[in-house]
Amino acid sequence: MTRPLRADAARNRRLLLAAAADEFAERGLEASIADIARRAGIGKGTVFRHFATKEDLIAAIVLDRVEVLIEAGHDLAAAADPGAALREFMTVAAEQRQQRDLSFLHEANAGREEVSRVQTRLRETIDALVDRARDQGAVRADVTGTDVFLLMCAPNHVAGYQPDAPPDLWRRYLAIIFDGLRPEGAHPLPQPAPDARG
Amino acid sequence: MTRPLRADAARNRRLLLAAAADEFAERGLEASIADIARRAGIGKGTVFRHFATKEDLIAAIVLDRVEVLIEAGHDLAAAADPGAALREFMTVAAEQRQQRDLSFLHEANAGREEVSRVQTRLRETIDALVDRARDQGAVRADVTGTDVFLLMCAPNHVAGYQPDAPPDLWRRYLAIIFDGLRPEGAHPLPQPAPDARG
Amino acid sequence: MTRPLRADAARNRRLLLAAAADEFAERGLEASIADIARRAGIGKGTVFRHFATKEDLIAAIVLDRVEVLIEAGHDLAAAADPGAALREFMTVAAEQRQQRDLSFLHEANAGREEVSRVQTRLRETIDALVDRARDQGAVRADVTGTDVFLLMCAPNHVAGYQPDAPPDLWRRYLAIIFDGLRPEGAHPLPQPAPDARG
Amino acid sequence: MTRPLRADAARNRRLLLAAAADEFAERGLEASIADIARRAGIGKGTVFRHFATKEDLIAAIVLDRVEVLIEAGHDLAAAADPGAALREFMTVAAEQRQQRDLSFLHEANAGREEVSRVQTRLRETIDALVDRARDQGAVRADVTGTDVFLLMCAPNHVAGYQPDAPPDLWRRYLAIIFDGLRPEGAHPLPQPAPDARG
DNA sequence: AATGAATGAGGCTTCATTCAT
DNA sequence: CATGAATGAAGCCTCATTCAT
Numbered sequence: 001m002t003r004p005l006r007a008d009a010a011r012n013r014r015l016l017l018a019a020a021a022d023e024f025a026e027r028g029l030e031a032s033i034a035d036i037a038r039r040a041g042i043g044k045g046t047v048f049r050h051f052a053t054k055e056d057l058i059a060a061i062v063l064d065r066v067e068v069l070i071e072a073g074h075d076l077a078a079a080a081d082p083g084a085a086l087r088e089f090m091t092v093a094a095e096q097r098q099q100r101d102l103s104f105l106h107e108a109n110a111g112r113e114e115v116s117r118v119q120t121r122l123r124e125t126i127d128a129l130v131d132r133a134r135d136q137g138a139v140r141a142d143v144t145g146t147d148v149f150l151l152m153c154a155p156n157h158v159a160g161y162q163p164d165a166p167p168d169l170w171r172r173y174l175a176i177i178f179d180g181l182r183p184e185g186a187h188p189l190p191q192p193a194p195d196a197r198g
Numbered sequence: 199m200t201r202p203l204r205a206d207a208a209r210n211r212r213l214l215l216a217a218a219a220d221e222f223a224e225r226g227l228e229a230s231i232a233d234i235a236r237r238a239g240i241g242k243g244t245v246f247r248h249f250a251t252k253e254d255l256i257a258a259i260v261l262d263r264v265e266v267l268i269e270a271g272h273d274l275a276a277a278a279d280p281g282a283a284l285r286e287f288m289t290v291a292a293e294q295r296q297q298r299d300l301s302f303l304h305e306a307n308a309g310r311e312e313v314s315r316v317q318t319r320l321r322e323t324i325d326a327l328v329d330r331a332r333d334q335g336a337v338r339a340d341v342t343g344t345d346v347f348l349l350m351c352a353p354n355h356v357a358g359y360q361p362d363a364p365p366d367l368w369r370r371y372l373a374i375i376f377d378g379l380r381p382e383g384a385h386p387l388p389q390p391a392p393d394a395r396g
Numbered sequence: 397m398t399r400p401l402r403a404d405a406a407r408n409r410r411l412l413l414a415a416a417a418d419e420f421a422e423r424g425l426e427a428s429i430a431d432i433a434r435r436a437g438i439g440k441g442t443v444f445r446h447f448a449t450k451e452d453l454i455a456a457i458v459l460d461r462v463e464v465l466i467e468a469g470h471d472l473a474a475a476a477d478p479g480a481a482l483r484e485f486m487t488v489a490a491e492q493r494q495q496r497d498l499s500f501l502h503e504a505n506a507g508r509e510e511v512s513r514v515q516t517r518l519r520e521t522i523d524a525l526v527d528r529a530r531d532q533g534a535v536r537a538d539v540t541g542t543d544v545f546l547l548m549c550a551p552n553h554v555a556g557y558q559p560d561a562p563p564d565l566w567r568r569y570l571a572i573i574f575d576g577l578r579p580e581g582a583h584p585l586p587q588p589a590p591d592a593r594g
Numbered sequence: 595m596t597r598p599l600r601a602d603a604a605r606n607r608r609l610l611l612a613a614a615a616d617e618f619a620e621r622g623l624e625a626s627i628a629d630i631a632r633r634a635g636i637g638k639g640t641v642f643r644h645f646a647t648k649e650d651l652i653a654a655i656v657l658d659r660v661e662v663l664i665e666a667g668h669d670l671a672a673a674a675d676p677g678a679a680l681r682e683f684m685t686v687a688a689e690q691r692q693q694r695d696l697s698f699l700h701e702a703n704a705g706r707e708e709v710s711r712v713q714t715r716l717r718e719t720i721d722a723l724v725d726r727a728r729d730q731g732a733v734r735a736d737v738t739g740t741d742v743f744l745l746m747c748a749p750n751h752v753a754g755y756q757p758d759a760p761p762d763l764w765r766r767y768l769a770i771i772f773d774g775l776r777p778e779g780a781h782p783l784p785q786p787a788p789d790a791r792g
Numbered sequence: 793a794a795t796g797a798a799t800g801a802g803g804c805t806t807c808a809t810t811c812a813t
Numbered sequence: 814c815a816t817g818a819a820t821g822a823a824g825c826c827t828c829a830t831t832c833a834t
Contacts, residue, residue, distance in 0.1 A: 008798090032824060034824075041801065046825090047800070048827080146360075151356055156354045158348045160353075161348045173345075175386075176345070176379065179387075181376070191364065191367055193368050240816090242816080243814095247815075250809090377827095402813070404819090426803095430803075440804095441819065444805065444806080449805085450803095545755075546753070546767070547757070557611045558744055558788045561788055562788070568741075568785035569745065572775065583767075583773055585770065586769055603793075628828075636794080640796050642829090642831080647830085
């Protein structure tokens with residue numbers, strides 16, 4: 001189908017995706033294509049040769065990210081300690097973008113067919129991790145995979161509010177949030193968990 | 199200096215701030231001045247008579263919000279149950295914008311003198327609440343006011359990722375995060391709390 | 397509905413429509429908005445205040461033109477000499493744009509609801525003129541209003557091929573084409589007249 | 595100088611010219627080189643190997659077309675019936691592009707040396723046809739070769755305005771225009787014929 | 793010689809901001 | 814004071830053209 005890119009084109013594609021991810025992480029989705037191209041050291045037009053649309057570019061990054069998460073989730077699905085596995089998963093998720101956060105993973109491309117599909121797969125992966133952890137009593141009985149899916153980005157986001165945060169600050173907030181998921185000291189939750197799909 | 203506005207001007211200012219807050223909540227900071235003006239039922243030029251700059255308008259909203267929070271914090275500072283008081287404070291914070299989140303309270307106007315000043319006051323207010331709660335053992339020993347300041351917006355933000363979330367979903371995530379702040383089942387935190395000022 | 401424009405806005409609108417008509421006449425529909433704005437002596441943004449879209453601008457011009465033609469057609473519908481009336485109508489049509497031609501009156505906005513509607517009215521107007529002329533024997537029996545509708549732009553278009561044509565050259569080709577519509581020396585036509593609507 | 599092309603290059607050139615002619619006929623001169631290349635089944639770069647510029651490509655097509663017309667004109671110059679010969683010539687001209695029209699034969703390349711030269715030769719060819727026809731009384735006394743040169747494209751152009759015209763509709767308008775060139779029922783023309791060269 | 797990747801100028805459009813009414 | 818018209822910078826995207834493979 002997609003025959004291998006020419007060597008230079010492949011290199012540019014990589015540069016572009018990296019630059020775009022960085023710009024989006026630093027400035028949000030309104031980062032301009034021109035800035036992304038400049039950062040990647042390529043021409044503006046080249047961006048559009050690789051991704052016909054800004055949205056396509058964003059979708060490609062999201063897909064990349066989510067695929068990595070799914071893989072990480074699968075690798076952890078059979079780990080000896082389900083609680084540690086879940087926490088490791090959330091760590092991997094947060095590590096992906098130590099700068100700012102990967103919120104746009106949620107915000108963008110609401111409608112995109114491919115994105116929804118891969119998000120569904122990610123949710124299922126997370127469900128499996130959470131179910132196992134819950135069965136073992138590693139997390140409280142009333143949290144679901146959807147909760148983790150939604151909370152996953154919070155550590156980075158929260159840390160991003162601190163003006164000159166040390167690069168690992170998110171680990172602090174991941175720890176706090178994860179403690180909130182533990183059974184010890186859990187108080188009843190006032191709202192039911194949302195459905196997988198809205 | 200700032201002599202009282204004429205009656206209609208004061209009314210317009212209120213309409214404008216309300217409309218702007220709603221638009222920003224629904225569409226984010228990139229909501230257009232034209233839409234805000236239309237929503238407020240006033241002319242675009244009038245917006246700029248009240249706020250010379252879009253940033254000024256945003257700052258005004260942030261200031262409004264923060265003042266309310268400071269006041270709420272003060273009111274709760276002497277409450278009988280410090281733990282409940284802190285939780286109530288976080289609830290008030292999250293309630294301010296049940297739609298979307300008030301992240302832009304952090305994101306915007308990083309540099310603004312007035313905003314920093316009022317943020318400092320808010321931090322101090324929160325510090326007081328947290329200190330009291332910590333002293334009573336209502337929250338874990340290793341969390342600070344800054345932590346709460348940063349975590350405060352997370353419940354709304356997290357809930358916002360869910361496509362058609364029920365309007366009170368944020369309460370679920372506030373509960374989880376608050377449980378993470380409790381002493382029961384607290385695990386040591388990998389990173390120290392950030393300074394008050396970066 | 398459309399309350400009267402402010403004096404300066406109305407003036408700009410006129411300048412803009414005139415400049416646009418000239419540019420389109422000289423360079424075709426691919427004339428750029430920037431050039432049109434410059435020619436009108438207004439800012440590029442002002443063009444979009446008046447017409448949200450380049451297509452809207454084109455449609456406005458077409459509508460203008462066609463309305464004038466319909467009116468002219470109505471005025472001529474009761475003229476004493478139906479043959480002269482039809483010829484006068486075609487003259488008025490060709491005079492509208494002495495430079496180049498008004499072909500884009502046909503080419504543009506195929507789909508636009510308002511444009512189709514007004515075109516239908518124009519066709520009906522022309523039908524009436526042609527029917528009367530035919531009844532009187534002023535034009536050959538086998539031509540229809542649709543023929544005239546289609547031929548109407550040809551004189552200007554043909555004259556436009558001549559590099560430095562005198563401004564009235566189109567009159568020569570209108571005369572020739574009109575002679576082709578007369579009954580004298582008419583030879584049978586190899587193809588039937590097209591339908592009013594495709 | 596222009597040594598013969600390699601066999602495959604010659605083949606590509608033919609494919610390219612045909613594809614370009616079709617695209618231009620369907621979409622006008624703003625058809626993109628990329629689409630033309632795709633239609634020809636060759637790479638975009640190859641287009642520029644054959645024609646350094648889009649304008650060069652257009653000129654080549656025009657030259658092609660005009661050469662064919664000149665040849666046809668020569669073949670018809672000695673025909674038994676000069677009136678029928680002229681009409682046949684105009685038919686051949688219109689047939690070249692039954693889709694859309696060959697207006698761009700006039701519109702493009704105004705300045706090109708080679709194009710002007712070949713256009714001059716075409717005009718002379720047409721002059722000869724018209725002169726003979728006029729001498730025989732097959733066309734009116736006051737029309738010239740230049741008139742025919744200019745009118746030649748009108749049938750296709752006129753028919754092109756009709757949305758879903760049958761492919762031979764242009765024959766109808768050629769017939770009408772040709773009738774306008776006949777002596778019977780000719781009325782005096784209001785403008786003199788233009789010079790051969792502007 | 794052929795290919796298709798890269799480039800950047802230029803086109804349409806949006807929007808914060810200024811200014812005449 | 815309020816209004817909405819005008820402006821131009823900036824954004825996304827297209828496309829002729831150049832160039833490395």
